[in-house]
Amino acid sequence: MTATATPETPATPAPAPRHTGRFARLLDAAAPRSTVLMIVGGVLTLVGGYLPWATFVLNEGPYPEKATLNFFVDPFGVTGFRLHLVILGLAAIVVAALRRIPARHRIVRGLGIGATVVALINGLWITVEGGGLGAITASEGSIAFGSIAALLGGLVTVLGASAGGLERKPVWTWKLPWWAEWILLVVLFVIVLLLVAAVLTSGGQGGVVNPYAGVVFLSLLAALGGAFAALNASGLLTWVSVVSERHRTFSVIVLLIVALLLPLTSAGTEYWMTVASNIGVYAATAIGLNIVVGLAGLLDLGYVAFLGIGAFVAANLSGAAASHIGIHLPFVLVMIISSVVAGMFGAIVGSPTLRVRGDYLAIVTLAFGEIFVRSAQNNIGGLTGGANAIPNIPAMGVGDFKFSDSIVIGSLRLPSGVLYYFLIVLLVAAVMLVFAHLKYSRLGRAWIAIREDEDAASAMGIRTGPIKILAFLIGAMLAGLAGAFFAHKTAVVAYDSFRFLESVTLLAAVILGGMGTIPGAVLGASILFVLPEKLREFSDYRLLLFGLALVLIMRFRPQGIVPDRHRKAELTDPDVEDVAKEGPGPLPTRVEP
Amino acid sequence: MSENPETTDGATTTSAAEVVVEAEAPPEEVTAELAEDMHIATGTREPILVSSGVTMQFGGLRALNDVNLSLHEGEIIGLIGPNGAGKTTFFNCLTGLYTPTSGQVVLRGKPMPQDPARVTEAGVARTFQNIRLFPSMTATENVLVGRHVRMKQGPISSLLHGPRFRRSEAEAAERAEKLLAFVGLTRFSEELARNLPYGDQRRLEIARALATDPSVLLLDEPTAGMNAQETEATRQLIFAIRDLGVSVVVIEHDTKFIFTLCDRVLVLVQGELLVEGSPDEVRGDPRVVEAYLGAPPEEVSAQLQTGGAVDGAGTAEGKSE
Ligand SMILES: Nc1ncnc2c1ncn2[C@@H]1O[C@H](COP(=O)(O)OP(=O)(O)O)[C@@H](O)[C@H]1O
Ligand SMILES: [Mg+2]
Numbered sequence: 001m002t003a004t005a006t007p008e009t010p011a012t013p014a015p016a017p018r019h020t021g022r023f024a025r026l027l028d029a030a031a032p033r034s035t036v037l038m039i040v041g042g043v044l045t046l047v048g049g050y051l052p053w054a055t056f057v058l059n060e061g062p063y064p065e066k067a068t069l070n071f072f073v074d075p076f077g078v079t080g081f082r083l084h085l086v087i088l089g090l091a092a093i094v095v096a097a098l099r100r101i102p103a104r105h106r107i108v109r110g111l112g113i114g115a116t117v118v119a120l121i122n123g124l125w126i127t128v129e130g131g132g133l134g135a136i137t138a139s140e141g142s143i144a145f146g147s148i149a150a151l152l153g154g155l156v157t158v159l160g161a162s163a164g165g166l167e168r169k170p171v172w173t174w175k176l177p178w179w180a181e182w183i184l185l186v187v188l189f190v191i192v193l194l195l196v197a198a199v200l201t202s203g204g205q206g207g208v209v210n211p212y213a214g215v216v217f218l219s220l221l222a223a224l225g226g227a228f229a230a231l232n233a234s235g236l237l238t239w240v241s242v243v244s245e246r247h248r249t250f251s252v253i254v255l256l257i258v259a260l261l262l263p264l265t266s267a268g269t270e271y272w273m274t275v276a277s278n279i280g281v282y283a284a285t286a287i288g289l290n291i292v293v294g295l296a297g298l299l300d301l302g303y304v305a306f307l308g309i310g311a312f313v314a315a316n317l318s319g320a321a322a323s324h325i326g327i328h329l330p331f332v333l334v335m336i337i338s339s340v341v342a343g344m345f346g347a348i349v350g351s352p353t354l355r356v357r358g359d360y361l362a363i364v365t366l367a368f369g370e371i372f373v374r375s376a377q378n379n380i381g382g383l384t385g386g387a388n389a390i391p392n393i394p395a396m397g398v399g400d401f402k403f404s405d406s407i408v409i410g411s412l413r414l415p416s417g418v419l420y421y422f423l424i425v426l427l428v429a430a431v432m433l434v435f436a437h438l439k440y441s442r443l444g445r446a447w448i449a450i451r452e453d454e455d456a457a458s459a460m461g462i463r464t465g466p467i468k469i470l471a472f473l474i475g476a477m478l479a480g481l482a483g484a485f486f487a488h489k490t491a492v493v494a495y496d497s498f499r500f501l502e503s504v505t506l507l508a509a510v511i512l513g514g515m516g517t518i519p520g521a522v523l524g525a526s527i528l529f530v531l532p533e534k535l536r537e538f539s540d541y542r543l544l545l546f547g548l549a550l551v552l553i554m555r556f557r558p559q560g561i562v563p564d565r566h567r568k569a570e571l572t573d574p575d576v577e578d579v580a581k582e583g584p585g586p587l588p589t590r591v592e593p
Numbered sequence: 594m595s596e597n598p599e600t601t602d603g604a605t606t607t608s609a610a611e612v613v614v615e616a617e618a619p620p621e622e623v624t625a626e627l628a629e630d631m632h633i634a635t636g637t638r639e640p641i642l643v644s645s646g647v648t649m650q651f652g653g654l655r656a657l658n659d660v661n662l663s664l665h666e667g668e669i670i671g672l673i674g675p676n677g678a679g680k681t682t683f684f685n686c687l688t689g690l691y692t693p694t695s696g697q698v699v700l701r702g703k704p705m706p707q708d709p710a711r712v713t714e715a716g717v718a719r720t721f722q723n724i725r726l727f728p729s730m731t732a733t734e735n736v737l738v739g740r741h742v743r744m745k746q747g748p749i750s751s752l753l754h755g756p757r758f759r760r761s762e763a764e765a766a767e768r769a770e771k772l773l774a775f776v777g778l779t780r781f782s783e784e785l786a787r788n789l790p791y792g793d794q795r796r797l798e799i800a801r802a803l804a805t806d807p808s809v810l811l812l813d814e815p816t817a818g819m820n821a822q823e824t825e826a827t828r829q830l831i832f833a834i835r836d837l838g839v840s841v842v843v844i845e846h847d848t849k850f851i852f853t854l855c856d857r858v859l860v861l862v863q864g865e866l867l868v869e870g871s872p873d874e875v876r877g878d879p880r881v882v883e884a885y886l887g888a889p890p891e892e893v894s895a896q897l898q899t900g901g902a903v904d905g906a907g908t909a910e911g912k913s914e
Contacts, residue, residue, distance in 0.1 A: 434752060441751035441758065442744050442765075445730075449738045452727035459688065459721075461713035461742030461805055470748060564729075 019163070030163035037160025038096035038108045041153050045089030045115045048150025049082045050075070054126050054135045055144045060211045063126060067146075080216070081122050084223035085150050088115040091230065092157050105164040106233035112157030114226010118219050119154050123147030125215045170235040181243050185251055188240060189258045197265035199224065199530075205271055206536040214535040221527075259425045263418045270406075273417035274489075275533055280424030281307075281486045283525040284431045286509045287518060288478030291435060293507065294516035294564075295444060296471035297451025298353070299362040301503055302369020306476040308376060308498030309345050310338040310483020315390040315493040316383055322390045324382045331396040335484040342480020343473045350472030354465050357454070369503050376495035389494030396423075396488045403488070420489050427485060431478050432518050438474070439516070447471055448516075501543075505529070508550055514560030523561055616826035619775045619833040627771050627837055633716075633808050634838030639702070640665050641840060642717070642809050646696035647686050649679070649864075656682045658864045659696070662842075664809060669831065669841045671855035671872075673848065679864040680844045681722055684811050688712045688719050700809070714742045718807035720798040722814045722844070728787035732778055732797050735786050736769040739804025772800040776830060792823040799830065803839070810834060812843045816850060828854055852876060 019027035030037055052071040054063065062068050064080035078086055092111040095104050126135045126147065136147045176184070203216030231237050244251040262268070262276060289303045317337060319328030329337070353364045379386030395404040403423065406416035438444045446467045449457040458464050487493045505528050513524025531546065538545060553561075640663035649657040656679045664670055672680050685691040687698055689705065689712040698705035706712055718739075727735050746761045773782050776796040781789055786797060795815055802810055812831070816824040824847065831841055831854060845851050851858055852872040860868040860881050868878050875881055 437752055437754050441754070442741060442746040442761070443748050443751040445734060445738050446741055448730060448734075449727050449741075452729060453725050455690070455709070456721070456725040456727065457738070458709040459690075459713060459719060459725075460738050460801065461710050462738070463708075463710045 023162075026159070027163045030159055031165070034105065034160045034164030035096055035099075037163065038105075038112075038157055039093050039160075041112060041155070041157030041160055042089045042092035042096060042108075044153025044156060045085055045092065045112075045119075045150050046153070047089075048119060048146050048148070048153050049078055049085035049089060051146035051149055052144045053082070053122065053146035054130055056130065056135070058126065058129045058135070059131070060129065063129065063212060064122075064216055067122070067126070081118055081219045081223070082146070084118055084220070085115055088112075088118070088223065088226055089153060091227075095230075096160070101234075102170040103167040103233050103235065105161045106166045106169070107230045109158055109161035109166065110229030110231075110233050111226050112154050112161055113229060114154075114223055116151060116154030116158060117222035117226070119147055119150035121215060121219050121222060123151060169233060169238065172235050172239040174239065176243075178247070181247060182250060185240075185244055185247060186254055189251075189254050193258045193261060194265060195224065197262060197267040200267050200272055200275065203534060206534045214538055217530075217534040256425070256429055259429075260422060263414050263421060268415060268418075270415040270417050273415055273421045275530065277417065277420050277424045277489055278486075279526050279529050280421070280428050281482045281489070282506065282509065282529045283522045284424070284428050284482040284485075285479045286506050286513075286521040286525040287428075287431045287435050288475040288482070289506050290510050290516060290518075290521045291438065291447070291478070292471050292475040293510055294521070295439060295451065296447040296468060298468060298471060299358070299365070299507075300472075300475075301362050301366040301500070301507065302349075302372065303365070303475070303479065303506055304498045304502040305369045305372035306342045306346055306479035307483040307486065307502075308372060308493075308495070309342045309476075310480030311487040311493045311497075312376065312384050312390070312483075313338040313341045313480070314484035314487040315385075315393050318393050318488065320390050320393045322385050322388070322392065328394070331484075331488065335481055338484035338487075339477045339480040342483065343477035346472040346474075346476025347469050349476075350469040353472075354468055366500070369498075369500060373495055373499055376498070384495055385493075386495070389492050390487075391492045393487050393491045393493065395491070396420075420485075424485060424489075427481065428522070431481070432522075434474070434478065435518055443467070443470065512550065512553055512560060514562040514564055516564040517560070517562045520560050520562035520564075616822050616829055617777065618826075618829035619777065623771055623774045624833050624836055627775055627803075630768060630771070631803075631806050631837055631839075633806065634666060637666055641701050642687070642842075643699045644683075644687065644696065645699075647683065647693045647698065648695045649682055649686055649691060650694040656864050657686065657693070660861070660864075660866050662859065662866075664840050664842060666808075666840055667835060667838065668857065669835055669843065669855045671851035671858040672842060672844045672861060673846065673851055673858060674861035674867075677863075678861045680861055681813055682864075683861070684719060684813055684842075684844065687811060688717060710742075713805050713807075716806070716808040717811065718802035718805045718809070719811040720795070720802050720813055720815060722817070724791075724794050724798055726786040726794055726798055726801070729785060731783050731785055732773060732789065732800075733766070733769050733782045735797055735801050736772050736804045737765055739772075739801040740765040740768060741805075743804075743806055768804065772803055775803070775833070776800040777826070792819045795819070796827070796830070799834075803834065803837075807839060810839050810841045812841065814844050814846065816845060816847060824850060848876075 019031075053067040055068070057063075057068050064082075066074065066077065066079055067082065088111050092108050092115070095101055095107050095111070098104065101107065123136055123146075127133055129135070136144055199217070199220055202220045203213035204210050206213035206217075228237075263273060267273075267276065285304070285307050288306075289300065292298050292300050292303065314334050316323040316325045317327060317329050317334045318331070319326070349365065349368045353361050356364055376384040377386060379388075384390065395402045397403055403419040404416055405419070407414045407418065439448075446457065446462045449460065449462060450464055450467060454464055486497075506525070509524030509528045510521055511524070512520075512528065513522070514520030528546075535545065642662070642664040644660060644662045647657055647660045648655065660679075660683055662670070672683070674680055682691065686693045687705065689707050689709045692707050700715055700717060703715075705717070706715060727738060730738070744761050744765055746758060750758045750761075770779075770782070773779050776799055778789075778793055778797055778800065781793060781797075786794065789797060795817075799810075799812070799815065815831070816827050819827065828850060831843065835841055843851065843854065852875075855872060858868075858870065858872050858875040859866060860875060860878075868875055868881050870878070
């Protein structure tokens, strides 16, 4: 037994657990010195952050500010990813040293993983861009061991933390006066807003002129991921979510306001407003898909077709010159019609699929998606413009006022596109409301029951056929609504925005984010639709990277980033806690009263 | 998926004949309240569920041959027979999961619908031999799904969450709470179904079935895999269910359980109804003893008298439902 590790946790009599798995030997050996290892790892990370990372200016110009030669001008003024490393390292040292912190191993592990990934991403990038290892090892007498030190630091931190034995996530039950909790929530939501703006704009606009956008973005994401994991391990995130659950309405309102304030942050330019609006479109669509896949458990591989149907209907009804229909209805009406038409198609696609389950259903929906794309490509009925698309769709507007205008209030000038952004925020909020209301209702429970066990559901009196069609119908309606918005916002609708890849990406967004949850779908959609923007530099490898990321996430977090239920299950009273185990596992034996 | 911890101890623990086990019956006031809420009993003397000549043919296999049953209100009928006798198949025929090759099922004078959902709506609920809960839903939510057919809440109402919605949700939640108290699962109400101990999963399935306000409840091996105490508790529970006004048909291997529970017992062997009668009649019937096992009559007879599990009860059959 590695009983020598017990002095670390004098309060608990249980000896440190013996490790199992592939790294058992290593972890067992490291266990007695886990605290020291964590601190050493933190220090290494810190040092790595301060060391230079490249000895020359990279081919495309200086890489994130002071990673290269600038270092000599201002050696300790770290910014960008090096600052992140310094923060992660410092945090790891502090948490590792304070033995009173519950779940400190788990927290430090999160920080360590973050540092490792940040070091890896930037180190690899500099190596590739600088033309080989020369960029990170000694060259011409100057030392550039930054990435190696930081990577090592991150790994040692993770090793130390894992060896020390990962604790259960602590549960905090603090209750503050209501006004204090309100203030806390407001502050937190504003921080979230600033973080979202920072992530969105990090690295700037991707493309040929700015080849570093992708790496800077990924690196920031990794750093935030590490911080997020640490906070989550500390139980604080769960506590915050309990607090916000306590003030549900208040939280929702603040969140909505905060979302509407995005144009006032660094993301308040036309470009970022467009990116944010596109994310909104996909988020709304993903939530719709989440009804079909996440709640009702019906695998739909052609879902983006409904977004397309909504978009083409809107394009044809809005007075675009290329449309043969040639009528121009008010945009509110257009959105409703688009949604209804898409919903009808949803029901039509849904009905033949009732007789098929699982894999077969996926094939049927896949075929439908293909039929839609081919029809649109061939301009069937002259409704889709074929390869020419339908261009010049007029902006939404009321009278002379157009949504694409910029607005000026006093000295405040909001960029053009900001109104579209506001509209999509409201639209996404509405879609979320629909989802949340349906999920916690008779209908939502029927969907989930069908997902869990269709035969048992019908034995409970659920008429599975109509209920499944309803899932297709409502999901498609939401997508159609998003499609109508999309048509107006981008002003062009072309068939190739709605191909199989988009369906898969949407599905990935739902699964990645966490099936059946709203934040999951939004987060998934954001990540998956921002990444391509940022990774233009890698457009050749984009899908490869994308696939790789998905595989990794599914390997290490199969329940998605924001899992459903588990939180709730973890929060039940401590007596039950013994019985409740996270994730599906063998059923526990009976607890005698 | 997870391995089922179901052991074979259901068979071994109960075979110790005269063990006296104590188990709590559902609290009386809960039973009374529920009976009032559900008010199922109509006081009719007519049989409420009648099957006549039900025959089920699977290709060359005749799983059921001319099975007749009539269930009266407030009655508990036991259905026993060796593995593969067709008991589960009979339940499937009653509940619309299978369409009988011939014969008919009548519920309160009307032909039974041929669709599981409509059967439940008409007032016949069931549990499954291999537990089929909704594993990722909480115990309460499982019971709420059972309320589906009785809730007055359309899709629009679900969407808008208006006052009508709130009323129907509150009613359903109240009923779910009572039902969980009735089966003794209050402490697990917010627990995910898959995390419940095995025996409690079976009880939850019963609560879920009761949530549909059934007039007939079909229980497929409700004590499989349970220890003596749990089995006794289940017996009490079924009595309490009868007191709610629900008529019950129970499939079980444990003959002691069946003989002390049921008003009438039916023995099914190779798809044929062999014997029907009171527990005492069935217990003493030599045909049962012989056909039931094909084993030397004296041994089996002894076993039947003391009331043990006769054919390796509790071993999972793994049959498709
Ligand atoms: N869907 C089916 N298709 C073919 N054979 C079936 C089907 N369901 C049950 N059977 C057969 O019917 C017989 C009775 O099975 P079952 O009703 O499960 O027995 P019991 O519940 O009495 O143990 C078995 O031989 C079984 O293999
Ligand atoms: Mg059976």
